Amino acid sequence: MVRELAIVRGVALLGLRAMEVRVEATSSPGLPMLRLVGLPDAAVREAGDRVRTAITRRGLRWPGERIVVNLAPAELPKVGSAFDLPLAVAILAASGQVPLAAAAACWACGELGLDGSVRPVAGQLPLVAGARRLGAERLLLPAGAASEAALVDGLELLPVADLGEVVDLLTARNSPREIVPLARRRAAPAPDLAEVRGQPLARRAVELAAAGGHHLLLSGPPGCGKSMLAERLVGLLPDLDTTQALEVAALHSLAGLRSPDQPLELRPPRRAPHQIVSAAALIGGGSGVPRPGEVSLAHHGVLTLDELLEVPRVVLDALRQPLEQGEVVLTRSRARVTYPARVLLVAATNPCPCGHLGDPRRACRCRPDQVARYRARLSGPLLDRLDLQVALRPLDHDALVDAAPGESSAVVAARVAAARRRAAARWGSGALNRDARAQQLRESTEGAALARLAGAVHGTGGSARAFDRTLRVARTIADLADSEVVGTSHVEEAVAYRLPAARGAA
Amino acid sequence: MSDDGLARLTRACATVSAPGTDPELVAVVIGWAVRPRRSLDALRRHLAATPADQEPGVRLRRAVGAQLDQDDLRHARAPVASWAQRGCVLSVVGDPGYPRRLAEGWPDTDGPVLLATAGAPPADRPTVAVVGSRRASSYGRGVTSWLAEAAGHAGAHVVSGGAIGIDAAAHRAALATVGGTSVVLGCGHNVDYPRGHARAGGLFEDIRAQGGGVLSEQFPDVAPRAGVVRARNRIVAGLADVVVVVEGGDRSGALLTATAALERGRTVLAVPGDVRASGSVAPNRLLGEGAHPCTGPEDLLDAMASASPSPPSIPATTARLDARASSQQLDAGDAAAIVTVLPRAVHAVLAAAWPRAVPVDVLLERAGVGAGAVLAALTRAQIAGEISEGPEGVVLQRRPARAGGPPP
Numbered sequence: 001m002v003r004e005l006a007i008v009r010g011v012a013l014l015g016l017r018a019m020e021v022r023v024e025a026t027s028s029p030g031l032p033m034l035r036l037v038g039l040p041d042a043a044v045r046e047a048g049d050r051v052r053t054a055i056t057r058r059g060l061r062w063p064g065e066r067i068v069v070n071l072a073p074a075e076l077p078k079v080g081s082a083f084d085l086p087l088a089v090a091i092l093a094a095s096g097q098v099p100l101a102a103a104a105a106c107w108a109c110g111e112l113g114l115d116g117s118v119r120p121v122a123g124q125l126p127l128v129a130g131a132r133r134l135g136a137e138r139l140l141l142p143a144g145a146a147s148e149a150a151l152v153d154g155l156e157l158l159p160v161a162d163l164g165e166v167v168d169l170l171t172a173r174n175s176p177r178e179i180v181p182l183a184r185r186r187a188a189p190a191p192d193l194a195e196v197r198g199q200p201l202a203r204r205a206v207e208l209a210a211a212g213g214h215h216l217l218l219s220g221p222p223g224c225g226k227s228m229l230a231e232r233l234v235g236l237l238p239d240l241d242t243t244q245a246l247e248v249a250a251l252h253s254l255a256g257l258r259s260p261d262q263p264l265e266l267r268p269p270r271r272a273p274h275q276i277v278s279a280a281a282l283i284g285g286g287s288g289v290p291r292p293g294e295v296s297l298a299h300h301g302v303l304t305l306d307e308l309l310e311v312p313r314v315v316l317d318a319l320r321q322p323l324e325q326g327e328v329v330l331t332r333s334r335a336r337v338t339y340p341a342r343v344l345l346v347a348a349t350n351p352c353p354c355g356h357l358g359d360p361r362r363a364c365r366c367r368p369d370q371v372a373r374y375r376a377r378l379s380g381p382l383l384d385r386l387d388l389q390v391a392l393r394p395l396d397h398d399a400l401v402d403a404a405p406g407e408s409s410a411v412v413a414a415r416v417a418a419a420r421r422r423a424a425a426r427w428g429s430g431a432l433n434r435d436a437r438a439q440q441l442r443e444s445t446e447g448a449a450l451a452r453l454a455g456a457v458h459g460t461g462g463s464a465r466a467f468d469r470t471l472r473v474a475r476t477i478a479d480l481a482d483s484e485v486v487g488t489s490h491v492e493e494a495v496a497y498r499l500p501a502a503r504g505a506a
Numbered sequence: 507m508s509d510d511g512l513a514r515l516t517r518a519c520a521t522v523s524a525p526g527t528d529p530e531l532v533a534v535v536i537g538w539a540v541r542p543r544r545s546l547d548a549l550r551r552h553l554a555a556t557p558a559d560q561e562p563g564v565r566l567r568r569a570v571g572a573q574l575d576q577d578d579l580r581h582a583r584a585p586v587a588s589w590a591q592r593g594c595v596l597s598v599v600g601d602p603g604y605p606r607r608l609a610e611g612w613p614d615t616d617g618p619v620l621l622a623t624a625g626a627p628p629a630d631r632p633t634v635a636v637v638g639s640r641r642a643s644s645y646g647r648g649v650t651s652w653l654a655e656a657a658g659h660a661g662a663h664v665v666s667g668g669a670i671g672i673d674a675a676a677h678r679a680a681l682a683t684v685g686g687t688s689v690v691l692g693c694g695h696n697v698d699y700p701r702g703h704a705r706a707g708g709l710f711e712d713i714r715a716q717g718g719g720v721l722s723e724q725f726p727d728v729a730p731r732a733g734v735v736r737a738r739n740r741i742v743a744g745l746a747d748v749v750v751v752v753e754g755g756d757r758s759g760a761l762l763t764a765t766a767a768l769e770r771g772r773t774v775l776a777v778p779g780d781v782r783a784s785g786s787v788a789p790n791r792l793l794g795e796g797a798h799p800c801t802g803p804e805d806l807l808d809a810m811a812s813a814s815p816s817p818p819s820i821p822a823t824t825a826r827l828d829a830r831a832s833s834q835q836l837d838a839g840d841a842a843a844i845v846t847v848l849p850r851a852v853h854a855v856l857a858a859a860w861p862r863a864v865p866v867d868v869l870l871e872r873a874g875v876g877a878g879a880v881l882a883a884l885t886r887a888q889i890a891g892e893i894s895e896g897p898e899g900v901v902l903q904r905r906p907a908r909a910g911g912p913p914p
Binding site: 198199200201202203204351357358360363364367368391393455456459477480481488489490492493495496497 | 640641670671783784865866867870871877878879881882883884885886889896897898899
C-alpha cells in the first residue's frame with residue numbers, strides 16, 4: 001500500500017522576498033531513518049535531530065520507519081531554523097498523528113527546542129508577512145511571536161507554545177489561544193532643537209533636510225555641534241505610518257535586532273555606525289543570503305556617518321547606489337537580494353585633517369596641500385549627492401551663555417510636516433522632493449529661476465545631476481515658504497548649499 | 507665639438523629664441539647645462555668668478571663653448587622641443603628679450619642665465635612684486651587684492667610666484683588691469699604646479715590670455731622641489747622695483763624674496779599684521795628690521811615713485827598721479843553709486859569687517875531677515891563677483907567705500 005504524502009507549507013526568505021516552500025514527508029517501511037533532501041543548509045539539516053528529540057520528549061511518537069522529507073522547490077536555498085516546525089508537522093501528519101488535510105491547509109514557521117517548545121526565529125515578522133502575501137490563510141507560529149504577527153491583516157493565526165499544542169489544534173481538540181495585539185509606541189523623543197544655540201545656517205539646513213529628505217553634509221571643527229544637530233534631525237521627521245513601521249520592523253527583525261514581543265516603533269529609526277564600518281556592515285552582506293546593513297536598518301529614518309572622510313573609500317562608493325535609488329541590491333553566488341534603503345544621510349566631517357580650519361580660536365596646523373588632499377577624498381559623485389553642504393563654526397563663549405534658545409523641535413517639525421504634505425500632494429503619497437522626477441520639477445519652476453540655476457551650476461563646474469538635485473532642494477525651499485512655484489530666490493538659496501567655495505577652494 | 511651638431515641645435519633654438527636673442531648662444535647654454543652636474547646656476551657662479559671685461563654673451567660663449575661635445579648637443583634637443591610645444595621663448599641674460607632689471611649687475615647679481623617665457627610680459631613697465639604665504643587669511647588675501655588691483659590700475663606690472671594663497675590673490679586682482687601680471691614658476695613649464703592654476707582654464711591660462719607672462723628658469727620637466735621653489739623667489743625680487751610682503755610665517759619664502767630684493771637694493775614694504783596671527787610673523791619682522799610699512803595703495807605707489815625715478819615708458823610721477831587719480835575716482839564712484847545685490851544690513855557688516863571675512867552664521871544673525879533670503883542674496887553676490895567665500899566666511903571682493911554702507 002502506498003501511503004499518502006504529508007504536506008505542510010513553510011516560507012523561505014531571500015532578503016525581504018518570501019518564497020513558498022512545500023515540506024513533503026513520506027513514511028514507508030524500512031530501517032528507521034530520516035532523510036532530508038532539497039538544498040537544506042547546515043541549520044536545516046540539523047533540524048532532523050532537533051525535530052526527532054522534540055517529538056519524542058513531548059510524548060509523541062517517532063515513526064519507526066524510513067522517513068523522507070523533501071523541501072521543494074529544491075533549487076531555492078533554505079536557511080535557518082524556521083523550517084523546524086513545518087518539518088515536525090509534516091512528520092506528525094505522515095505518521096498519522098495529525099490529519100493530513102489539517103496539515104495541508106496550514107502554513108508553519110518556527111524553531112523547535114529539544115523539549116518540544118516552539119520559539120520565534122530572527123525575521124519572524126517578514127516570514128509572517130511573506131506567508132500572507134503568498135496566500136496563506138492559516139499559520140502555525142510560535143506563541144511568542146503571535147502579538148507581532150497580529151499586525152499582519154487577513155491571516156488566521158494558530159499560536160503554539162509546544163508540539164503538544166500543535167497536535168491539539170490540528171486534531172481540533174482545542175481552539176486557538178487568545179492573542180494580545182502588539183502595542184505601538186513612540187521612542188523617547190529625540191533631544192530638542194531648542195538646545196542648539198546660534199548656528200542659524202545649520203538649523204535652516206536641518207529643517208530643509210527633514211522637509212525634503214535631502215542628504216546633509218555638516219563640516220566643522222570638533223565640538224561645534226555636528227553630532228548634536230544630527231541627533232535632533234530625527235526629531236523633526238513625522239511618525240511612520242503602519243506600513244512603513246512594519247517595513248522597518250521587518251528589516252530589524254531580519255537583522256535579529258528586534259524580538260517579536262517588542263512594541264511596534266512608530267518613530268523613524270536612526271542608525272549611527274562607527275566610521276570604520278565595513279562595506280558589508282553598511283550596505284548589507286554576509287555569506288549565503290546577505291543580511292540587511294545599516295543603510296537598510298535606517299530605512300525611512302536617518303543614517304548618520306560621523307567623520308565621513310575617515311570612512312574607507314570603497315565603503316563610501318558603495319553608498320552611492322542606495323542613496324540614489326532608495327534600495328540596495330546585493331548579488332551573491334546563491335541569491336540576489338534587494339533591501340529597501342530610503343534613508344536620509346547626515347554626514348559629518350572635519351574641515352581639514354587637524355580639524356581647526358576656519359576656527360578663530362585655534363590655528364589650523366595643516367598645510368594647504370594637505371587640506372586639498374583631505375577634501376579631494378570627498379570629491380566627485382558622493383559629494384554630488386550631498387545636497388545640503390554646510391560649514392559650521394565653533395560657538396564663541398558669548399553665544400553659549402547668552403544666546404536665546406532657538407525654536408523648539410515641535411515648531412520646526414510642524415513646518416516640516418506641512419511641507420511634506422505639500423510634496424505628497426504633488427508627487428503622491430509618501431513621496432519626498434528628494435525623489436521627484438526632474439521633468440516634473442522643471443514644470444513647476446520659473447524660467448528665470450532655471451536660467452539662474454543653469455548659470456550657477458555651470459559656473460561652479462557642477463554636473464547635470466547637481467542641477468537636478470539642487471532644483472529638488474529649491475522645491476523644498478518653496479514648499480517651506482508655501483509657494484506653488486519655484487522662484488529665483490528659492491533656487492539661489494539652494495545653490496548656496498552647494499557652492500564649491502563653501503568647501504574651501506583656494 | 508662638431509660644428510654640425512651645434513648648427514642643428516642652433517636651428518632648433520632659433521624657433522624658440524626671443525627676438526634679438528642669438529640662437530647659437532642659447533644652443534650653447536642649453537647644451538652645456540643639460541648634462542648632470544652642470545646647472546645653469548653653476549654657470550652663473552663660474553662666470554661671476556671670471557674677469558668682467560666683456561659683455562655677458564661673449565663671456566658665456568668663451569666659458570662654455572669649448573667644453574661641449576656631441577652628446578651634450580643631442581641631449582639638448584629634448585627640452586628645446588618641449589619649450590617649443592609649450593609656446594615658450596628663450597632669452598639669455600643680457601639679450602634684449604631678457605628682463606632689463608633682472609640682468610642688472612649680472613653676473614654679480616643672481617639673475618638666471620636662461621629664462622623661458624610663455625606669453626608676452628610687458629618689457630618696461632614699473633613692476634611690483636606682491637608676495638606671501640600659501641596659507642593666507644582672508645585679511646591677507648583682501649589686502650593683497652586691494653594693493654595689486656590699485657597698482658595694476660596705476661600702470662604697474664604685478665609679479666608673484668603663482669602659488670595658492672597670497673600669490674594667487676595678487677595675480678587675480680591685477681589680471682584685468684592696465685598693468686597686467688606675470689608669474690614666475692617654481693618648476694619647469696611642463697610640470698602642472700600648482701595643479702589648480704596650471705590646468706586648462708586655470709589662472710596661468712588667464713594670465714597669458716590677458717597679456718601677462720609665465721616665466722621659468724628651469725628645464726621643462728623640473729619638479730617643484732623645495733630648493734627650486736625657493737630659488738624662484740630671487741627672480742620675483744629681481745623683476746620688481748618694489749617688493750611687498752603681505753603675509754608669511756617665520757620660515758616663509760616671502761622672507762627670501764625680501765632678502766633677495768634688499769641685496770639688489772630694491773625697496774621692500776611689509777603689510778602690518780595681527781600680532782598674534784602666525785601669518786603675520788614675516789611682515790612684522792621685516793617692519794622691525796626697517797622695511798617700510800604698507801598700509802594701503804598710497805604707500806605702495808609712493809614707494810614705486812621713489813624707487814624707479816625714470817621708468818622708460820611710464821614716468822614714475824605719471825604712474826603716481828595716475829594712481830592718485832584713479833584711486834580718487836574709485837572713491838568718488840563708490841560713494842556715488844555703489845552697486846550691491848546684498849541686503850543693506852549684510853553689506854554693512856561685510857564692509858565694516860573688510861578685508862576680514864565674516865562667518866555666514868554671523869551674517870544670518872545680523873541681517874534681520876530670514877536665513878533663506880540672506881543665503882539667496884549671498885549666492886547672487888557671489889555670482890556677480892561681489893563676494894567670495896572661504897573657510898573663514900564671506901568677504902567682500904573689493905574695498906568698500908569709506909562712507910560705509912550702501913545708499914538706501
